[in-house]
Amino acid sequence: MGEGVQEKARGGPRVVRTPGGLSVRVDVRALTVVVLLLLTALAASVLLIGTGDFPLPAADVLRTLAGQGDAGQEFIVNELRLPRVLVGLLVGAALGLSGALFQAISRNPLGSPDVLGLGQGATAGALVVIVLLSGSAEQVTVGALVGGLATGAAIYLLAWKRGVHGYRLVLVGIGISAIVTAVNGYLLTKADIVDASRAVVWMTGSLNGRGWEQVWPLLVLCAVLVPLVLAGGRGLRLMEMGDDVSYALGVRVERVRLVLMLAAVLLTATATAAAGPVAFVALTAPQLARRLTRAPGPQLLPSLCMGAALLVTADWCSQRLFGADQLPVGVVTGVLGGGYLLWLLVTERRAGRI
Numbered sequence: 421m422g423e424g425v426q427e428k429a430r431g432g433p434r435v436v437r438t439p440g441g442l443s444v445r446v447d448v449r450a451l452t453v454v455v456l457l458l459l460t461a462l463a464a465s466v467l468l469i470g471t472g473d474f475p476l477p478a479a480d481v482l483r484t485l486a487g488q489g490d491a492g493q494e495f496i497v498n499e500l501r502l503p504r505v506l507v508g509l510l511v512g513a514a515l516g517l518s519g520a521l522f523q524a525i526s527r528n529p530l531g532s533p534d535v536l537g538l539g540q541g542a543t544a545g546a547l548v549v550i551v552l553l554s555g556s557a558e559q560v561t562v563g564a565l566v567g568g569l570a571t572g573a574a575i576y577l578l579a580w581k582r583g584v585h586g587y588r589l590v591l592v593g594i595g596i597s598a599i600v601t602a603v604n605g606y607l608l609t610k611a612d613i614v615d616a617s618r619a620v621v622w623m624t625g626s627l628n629g630r631g632w633e634q635v636w637p638l639l640v641l642c643a644v645l646v647p648l649v650l651a652g653g654r655g656l657r658l659m660e661m662g663d664d665v666s667y668a669l670g671v672r673v674e675r676v677r678l679v680l681m682l683a684a685v686l687l688t689a690t691a692t693a694a695a696g697p698v699a700f701v702a703l704t705a706p707q708l709a710r711r712l713t714r715a716p717g718p719q720l721l722p723s724l725c726m727g728a729a730l731l732v733t734a735d736w737c738s739q740r741l742f743g744a745d746q747l748p749v750g751v752v753t754g755v756l757g758g759g760y761l762l763w764l765l766v767t768e769r770r771a772g773r774i
Contacts, residue, residue, distance in 0.1 A: 423442055440624070443670025448571075450713040457709075457725035460511060461732055468736040469501045507630040507694055508732045508749070510638040512701055514691040516727020517649060517720060519702030520709070521684040524656050524718035525677055526589045529764060532703035533688040535590065539697035541571025542608070542689050543623055544600050546696075548717055550619045551611040560622065561693040568689025571596060576681060625698035625750020626736055634694045641690050645683045652680055657717045698750045700757020701727050707764065771773075 469485075470476040474496055476484075483489055486744040519532045533539055546569020550554035555563065579592040604623075608616055655676040688702065708730075709722035734756070735749040 424719030426509030453712045457729045461729040464732045465505045491665045503631045504627050506635045508627050509728045511695045512727040513724045514687040515702040516705035517724040518684040518687040520706035520718050520723035531590050534703050536593030537769040538688045540597050542568035542692035547607040551607045560566040564693035565689045622696050624748040625696040626748035649683050699754035704757050704760045
């Protein structure tokens with residue numbers, strides 16, 4: 421019958437059978453969405469590299485990235501702008517993936533790091549270093565990472581009661597977020613004017629001034645955690661049917677949940693340490709990805725690609741509309757994400773889910 425057989429249920433994904441008898445389930449629409457999002461992220465990255473005080477056409481950017489630019493173009497592209505764009509791509513991907521994980525684990529569209537307080541926890545760690553210790557940029561990064569991890573651990577432990585229930589996780593996260601936000605406000609009131617200004621700029625969420633020293637930790641973390649998370653996607657899909665069903669199907673629910681939550685916390689904390697608490701990317705990226713794929717399940721890979729495309733596109737729009745370094749990307753994502761959150765709350769209420 422040929423080298424392979426393709427079967428397709430009505431309205432469903434394709435099943436590709438190889439000559440060896442192996443069946444591979446391929447969701448063509450989801451795969452198409454992933455490819456289009458990747459192309460969008462790459463196109464926005466090229467445009468973003470060419471935007472600034474010394475604009476460069478897209479053709480010159482591509483030629484320089486291929487090693488064929490002059491000395492001036494090499495310096496502008498490879499040393500000044502490429503690291504910023506790579507940080508934007510990696511931070512957006514990390515936030516999109518962590519948002520998809522938290523929403524799948526909590527089985528709640530509001531279960532994102534923004535709502536659960538992980539960004540605020542990382543901010544608290546950074547503020548302690550800035551205000552109380554007058555630390556360097558590297559120490560602020562470490563402080564943000566420690567603050568995010570400590571907040572994630574506190575949320576998990578307080579939400580634990582013979583397992584972690586989705587709504588209990590969200591409610592505990594909202595409470596922790598309120599407490600940590602109050603602590604952050606107190607720390608700002610204790611800071612002198614210089615440290616307070618520095619802290620407020622960091623808290624806005626920005627890609628300004630990001631260099632290769634932020635790229636490498638993010639790249640290593642994503643290289644380790646992304647395959648681990650994608651490998652756990654099957655268990656996460658089964659867990660959406662409920663813990664009892666998952667146990668019956670052989671999923672070690674609490675073990676899978678703990679590993680994936682730890683990965684999500686690490687992704688969020690590292691992304692926040694690199695770029696500050698960029699608002700609402702983790703909330704909106706999984707929802708937009710799910711609406712584009714129209715498929716059930718956590719949609720981890722589409723959410724990752726959507727987060728990367730969202731952040732670099734938002735940064736490009738901020739520079740095109742307001743000039744280079746005039747409007748931090750966190751302001752743009754905050755405005756757009758806040759509007760999306762209001763729309764989501766209205767639709768969830770009309771559907772009777774909240």
